[in-house]
Amino acid sequence: MNKKNKSILGNIFYxxxxxxxxxxxxxxxxxxxxxxxxxxxxxxxxxxxxxxLIANKKLFINLGISIWRVVQGFLIGSILGLILGTLMxxxxxxxxxxxxxxxxxxxxxxxxxxxxLILWIGIGEGSKVAVIIIGTFWPVLINTxxxxxxTDVKLLEVATILEKKRWIVLAKVILPSALPSIITxxxxxxxxxxxxxxxxxxxxxxxxxxYMIMYAREMSQxxxxxxxxxxxxxxxxLIDKGFLKLERHLxxxxxxxx
Amino acid sequence: MAENNGLKIEHVSxxxxxxxxxxxxxxxxDVEIKDxxxxxxxxxxxxxxxxxxxxxxxxxxxxxxxxxxxxxxxxKPSVNxxxxxxxxxxxxxxxxxxxxxxxxxxxxxxxxxxxxVQEQIELVxxxxxxxxxxxxxxxxxxxxxxIARALIGNxxxxxxxxxxxxxxxxxxxxxxxxxxxxxxxxxxxxxxVTHDIDEAIFLSDRIIVMSPRPGKIKEIxxxxxxxxxxxxxxxxxxxxxxxxxxxxxxxxxxxxxYI
Numbered sequence: 001m002n003k004k005n006k007s008i009l010g011n012i013f014y015x016x017x018x019x020x021x022x023x024x025x026x027x028x029x030x031x032x033x034x035x036x037x038x039x040x041x042x043x044x045x046x047x048x049x050x051x052x053l054i055a056n057k058k059l060f061i062n063l064g065i066s067i068w069r070v071v072q073g074f075l076i077g078s079i080l081g082l083i084l085g086t087l088m089x090x091x092x093x094x095x096x097x098x099x100x101x102x103x104x105x106x107x108x109x110x111x112x113x114x115x116x117l118i119l120w121i122g123i124g125e126g127s128k129v130a131v132i133i134i135g136t137f138w139p140v141l142i143n144t145x146x147x148x149x150x151t152d153v154k155l156l157e158v159a160t161i162l163e164k165k166r167w168i169v170l171a172k173v174i175l176p177s178a179l180p181s182i183i184t185x186x187x188x189x190x191x192x193x194x195x196x197x198x199x200x201x202x203x204x205x206x207x208x209x210x211y212m213i214m215y216a217r218e219m220s221q222x223x224x225x226x227x228x229x230x231x232x233x234x235x236x237x238l239i240d241k242g243f244l245k246l247e248r249h250l251x252x253x254x255x256x257x258x
Numbered sequence: 259m260a261e262n263n264g265l266k267i268e269h270v271s272x273x274x275x276x277x278x279x280x281x282x283x284x285x286x287x288d289v290e291i292k293d294x295x296x297x298x299x300x301x302x303x304x305x306x307x308x309x310x311x312x313x314x315x316x317x318x319x320x321x322x323x324x325x326x327x328x329x330x331x332x333x334k335p336s337v338n339x340x341x342x343x344x345x346x347x348x349x350x351x352x353x354x355x356x357x358x359x360x361x362x363x364x365x366x367x368x369x370x371x372x373x374x375v376q377e378q379i380e381l382v383x384x385x386x387x388x389x390x391x392x393x394x395x396x397x398x399x400x401x402x403x404x405i406a407r408a409l410i411g412n413x414x415x416x417x418x419x420x421x422x423x424x425x426x427x428x429x430x431x432x433x434x435x436x437x438x439x440x441x442x443x444x445x446x447x448x449x450x451v452t453h454d455i456d457e458a459i460f461l462s463d464r465i466i467v468m469s470p471r472p473g474k475i476k477e478i479x480x481x482x483x484x485x486x487x488x489x490x491x492x493x494x495x496x497x498x499x500x501x502x503x504x505x506x507x508x509x510x511x512x513x514x515x516y517i
Binding site: 158179 | 340411
């Protein structure tokens with residue numbers, strides 16, 4: 001066995017160690033009757049429920065709806081954040097005008113917007129997507145401004161000496177130099193977007209993974225709640241990993257090895 | 259009549275506002291550099307030599323006097339003047355060849371661009387590293403790419419702001435030979451700012467010695483030695499001594515001691 005395979009196996013071992021131990025203890029405690037199964041169902045029950053929810057497609061339908069909302073909200077929110085962030089980063093005047101507004105609005109938790117959004121847009125898809133837009137917008141905005149402002153003056157001077165047009169400087173110097181920061185913003189934004197959709201669906205929805213969890217609570221089906229909670233975690237992890245991969249690919253110039 | 263690509267610096271002064279007060283960093287600089295000439299500026303740090311280059315390239319305003327490059331009064335950057343800095347200042351997110359291509363300032367076809375880039379890559383000796391990212395190159399190779407980027411737009415005047423200051427001694431001597439070769443090959447007017455006296459003597463037709471606070475021209479020394487120059491030659495030593503006298507103000511300097 002070569003060294004690389006060995007280290008991959010080692011990685012898998014350490015990654016899975018903690019979850020496997022917890023699940024084992026949990027299962028043994030359930031078997032021994034130490035845990036009340038109407039409060040905390042055994043792992044076995046949860047897996048049964050998972051298989052059932054996969055078989056009747058309920059899990060995928062609800063997850064699919066939630067993901068679609070996130071995709072819409074994330075795209076709109078990050079485009080808005082990118083555009084406004086670029087403007088605020090490039091022009092000190094725009095930054096001065098909007099800075100106080102950003103300062104007041106940004107700390108407001110996403111959940112606080114939900115009642116207002118429902119009042120304005122109604123209880124349909126619009127209000128859920130709107131919550132995600134807001135959730136994605138802030139991290140993308142802040143990181144874009146940060147990235148644009150930190151462009152190295154020395155690199156800008158080179159473009160000035162070469163008499164490059166403003167839009168070329170933006171496209172070839174400022175934006176690439178802001179890219180690491182922008183990608184961080186997008187990654188954080190995707191995380192917020194995913195938690196926003198669950199929160200929004202728990203408050204007002206008739207579909208989606210958040211709704212599935214709330215409905216299961218009303219029906220006292222803790223196993224379904226667990227399936228829902230774990231799927232949220234797994235999807236969140238996959239989104240994050242996806243962005244890390246994208247980051248590695250787009251910022252390969254930033255790495256020494258290769 | 260041939261195009262004039264010399265540089266006239268006419269009674270140029272420069273002041274900066276520091277804490278609401280005008281501080282003069284350059285005082286009455288007046289010198290003419292002929293077309294195709296290689297001139298160096300040496301001086302202690304703080305003598306405003308880099309500021310002077312920034313004014314020539316059009317990055318800094320001139321407080322008093324004027325600079326004429328060819329037939330043009332300098333007010334802003336122009337493709338006629340290229341510049342190489344102490345740091346290579348390459349864009350880390352694009353390959354060496356893309357960085358060099360960025361120096362092209364006129365519209366032309368893709369094939370034409372590729373041909374020019376290839377030409378420059380060969381001129382500065384970076385063949386085989388076209389696709390590399392700047393981070394994968396050594397300091398000397400990065401500086402070669404930076405020189406290629408400055409040359410590809412075919413500037414009439416090339417300004418070099420301590421371009422080899424950050425390189426180790428061996429790479430520096432290597433690069434000095436390279437720049438000499440490029441100068442002889444391209445026949446451009448070159449103005450080099452350096453704090454390395456040997457470098458100035460090795461390369462220049464004339465050396466401008468500056469004194470600091472405010473920066474003034476102390477002396478202009480002509481180097482009438484054939485190229486390539488031998489750094490241990492007696493005439494070379496004599497010129498070095500002349501420059502050192504300017505700095506240290508003593509007529510008796512033990513050259514061996516300096517080495």
